Amino acid sequence: MPFRIQNLASRAAALLLAAISTAPLAQGQAPALPTTAVQPILQLRLRAESSDWFDQGPEGRYGLGHALARFGATHTGGTWSWRLEGAAVAFVGLPTDAVQPAPAGALGLGAVYYASNDRQSNPAAVFLRQGWLRWARAGQAVRLGRFEFSDGLERAPKDPSLLALKTQRVGQRLIGPFGFSPVQRAFDGGHYTLTRGATNLTLVAARPTVGAFRARAQEGLDVDVAYAALGRGRVTEKGELDARLFALWYADRRGTVPTDNRPLALRQADRGPIRVATFGGHVAGVLRVGESKLDGLVWGAVQTGDWGALAQRADALAIEGGLQHQAFPWALWLRGGWLRTSGDANASDARHGTFFQVTPTPRGYARFPFYNLMNSGELFATASVKPSATVSLRAGVHAVSLTEPADLWYLGGGAFERGTFGYVGRPASGASALATVTDLSLSWQARRRIAVELYAAHARGGEVIRGVYGGSGGGSFLFAETTISR
Numbered sequence: 183m184p185f186r187i188q189n190l191a192s193r194a195a196a197l198l199l200a201a202i203s204t205a206p207l208a209q210g211q212a213p214a215l216p217t218t219a220v221q222p223i224l225q226l227r228l229r230a231e232s233s234d235w236f237d238q239g240p241e242g243r244y245g246l247g248h249a250l251a252r253f254g255a256t257h258t259g260g261t262w263s264w265r266l267e268g269a270a271v272a273f274v275g276l277p278t279d280a281v282q283p284a285p286a287g288a289l290g291l292g293a294v295y296y297a298s299n300d301r302q303s304n305p306a307a308v309f310l311r312q313g314w315l316r317w318a319r320a321g322q323a324v325r326l327g328r329f330e331f332s333d334g335l336e337r338a339p340k341d342p343s344l345l346a347l348k349t350q351r352v353g354q355r356l357i358g359p360f361g362f363s364p365v366q367r368a369f370d371g372g373h374y375t376l377t378r379g380a381t382n383l384t385l386v387a388a389r390p391t392v393g394a395f396r397a398r399a400q401e402g403l404d405v406d407v408a409y410a411a412l413g414r415g416r417v418t419e420k421g422e423l424d425a426r427l428f429a430l431w432y433a434d435r436r437g438t439v440p441t442d443n444r445p446l447a448l449r450q451a452d453r454g455p456i457r458v459a460t461f462g463g464h465v466a467g468v469l470r471v472g473e474s475k476l477d478g479l480v481w482g483a484v485q486t487g488d489w490g491a492l493a494q495r496a497d498a499l500a501i502e503g504g505l506q507h508q509a510f511p512w513a514l515w516l517r518g519g520w521l522r523t524s525g526d527a528n529a530s531d532a533r534h535g536t537f538f539q540v541t542p543t544p545r546g547y548a549r550f551p552f553y554n555l556m557n558s559g560e561l562f563a564t565a566s567v568k569p570s571a572t573v574s575l576r577a578g579v580h581a582v583s584l585t586e587p588a589d590l591w592y593l594g595g596g597a598f599e600r601g602t603f604g605y606v607g608r609p610a611s612g613a614s615a616l617a618t619v620t621d622l623s624l625s626w627q628a629r630r631r632i633a634v635e636l637y638a639a640h641a642r643g644g645e646v647i648r649g650v651y652g653g654s655g656g657g658s659f660l661f662a663e664t665t666i667s668r
Contacts, residue, residue: 223254223267224668229364231661235280235289236643237653242289244277250364252311261319265329269311271364271397276303285608285650290659291551298395298599307397312368325373328391330366332543333357334426334464336375337382337413341422343506343515344468347477348424350546351502351519352464355481355555356430357386357409358543360394360595362551367393367541367598370402380415390541394598405597406433407541421469430460432540438603440490442536443529443589454490458538461485462498473508479519489534496537498523498555512567525557525586536589539605541596549578550619550639550659556592556605558616559583572627580619584646587614591646608650615644617655633665 227250235242254267273295280293288294299305314327334352339345360367371388386409393399411428434456439449462483469476485496502519523537536557544554564578584591590607597604621639628634641647643655 219259220255220257222668223252223256223265225252225665226250227364227663227665229661229663231291231659233290233292233660234656234658235293236641236647236651236655236657238282238286238289238651241277241279241282244275244280244290244292246276246292246295247274248272248295248364250366254311261317263316263318265312265314267310267312268308269366269399270306270308271399272304272306273299273302273364273397274304276305278303287606287608294395298602299397305397307399309398309400311366321377323373323375326371328368328370329373329388330359331357331369331373331386331388331409332359333409333411333428333430336384336411336426337377337380337415337424339415339422339424340417341468343475343477344422344424344466347466347468347479347504351479351500352466352481354543354546356460356483356540356542357407358541358546360543360598362543362545363394365393365395365397365399367391367399369407371407380417382411382413384411384413385409390597392599394595396599401600403597403600404435405541407431420471421467421475423465423467425463425465427463428461430462430540432456432458432460432538434597436597436600438601441590441592441594441603441605441607442489442492442534443526443607445529452490452492454488456487456489456538458485458487458489458494458540460538460540475506477504477506477517478502483537485538489538492532492534494534494538496524496535498537512569515566516564517566518563519561521555521558521560521562522585523555523558525584525589527586527588529588535586536592539596541604544595549621549623549637550641550657552593552641552657552659553582553616554592554594554605557585557589558592559585574625575623576625577622578620580621582616582619583644584610584614584616587612591616591650608646610646611649613645613649616646617641617643617657631667633667635661635663635665637661637663 230247232245249272251270256265276296277292280289281297312328314325314329316325332354333356368391369388374385376383389402392401408431411426413426416423437453460483464481466479479502481500483498487494500521504517506515524535526535539555545551560582562580566576568574587610592607594605619641623637626634638660641657648655
């Protein structure tokens with residue numbers, strides 16, 4: 183496959199020099215630290231990506247590289263804890279011709295990075311990633327400052343399968359640090375937790391920072407996020423159950439043009455605030471039956487509020503299940519599921535029916551990230567194995583469609599800069615079949631401090647994609663990533 187790499191090999195030294203320092207683990211999780219000690223934060227993540235964006239010729243076929251270095255110090259243990267952490271981000275070889283006129287738009291992540299960084303091919307920046315002070319006593323904790331937060335991960339189950347299920351399929355659906363991108367996202371505000379046995383109460387009030395795609399990520403955004411969750415777990419002889427109820431408030435006063443299925447002139451005239459309240463919850467559990475372990479998950483949410491001049495009324499539901507058996511080789515774990523998020527069926531009424539994903543980490547739920555959880559439906563099946571203690575393999579098939587053909591095909595992951603709404607949409611033209619995606623990933627803990635991940639995906643475009651881009655509608659995405667931690 184002919185990829186235009188733009189001298190990636192010759193620029194590797196520049197990439198390393200631009201990012202020589204380091205930070206916490208993927209998905210924004212801090213490394214385990216000894217108590218009552220000041221510890222350095224040092225991590226370097228390097229990734230090379232290759233894209234073929236749905237048969238769009240040379241402009242849609244390119245390679246790029248980027249690095250994320252995180253560095254600083256943290257203190258844990260006792261009543262007071264703190265963290266002071268910087269980040270250095272560098273891109274190499276962003277494509278200069280992959281942003282096309284509508285409806286094609288940005289041809290993949292490289293085009294989004296390029297457009298979001300003032301059309302620079304090799305942008306780089308250093309900024310404050312986290313800086314917080316935490317007080318904890320008698321099951322309560324208060325954290326103030328700039329921090330990372332993921333919804334759904336307020337409490338950790340004891341069962342490792344349930345913990346993995348929550349991490350991969352519950353956390354960050356609506357609020358997350360955008361950990362897949364090299365820039366990522368943080369929140370400025372306050373975070374309160376109260377834990378009593380198996381019950382956890384979490385309250386967060388914060389504003390997201392610039393980031394995700396834009397390297398200069400120091401500033402905050404005029405967007406308010408408030409979150410409250412009550413979670414509880416239960417352990418029995420045969421398994422474990424985890425449940426949560428949550429409420430989420432989002433208010434966006436940036437005055438950007440909202441993305442929805444109304445004509446552009448109407449959207450440009452409607453700069454009213456976006457105020458969306460989301461209420462939902464999840465139930466997840468594992469059950470041991472003989473030599474088998476069954477798992478299940480139900481996640482759902484409803485939304486109300488104001489979408490500028492429109493009334494927000496939307497909903498989402500996901501149902502998943504899985505099976506592990508002692509006789510399966512390599513700890514084989516089979517899973518499957520169904521998702522439906524509402525779309526808007528009528529662009530001319532006073533109601534906005536598209537489910538709004540707020541500020542998530544979208545890549546966990548769209549591993550080839552050309553779609554998200556807005557106006558979407560999905561049937562999927564995955565299989566994961568562990569050939570050894572240090573190697574994990576995962577393969578999947580995902581049939582993705584649009585819930586409402588009168589709505590848009592949505593991409594993006596929420597507010598990330600002042601002048602851009604954060605989500606974009608492309609016309610569905612009355613079609614619903616988006617794509618069938620097959621993917622394979624390999625994770626290898628090569629050394630105690632070195633982790634490697636390889637990922638490859640191919641999407642066979644459906645009527646929606648062929649309607650926008652023509653051709654056969656086939657697309658692919660590959661990357662190789664190395665993370666070096668202290």
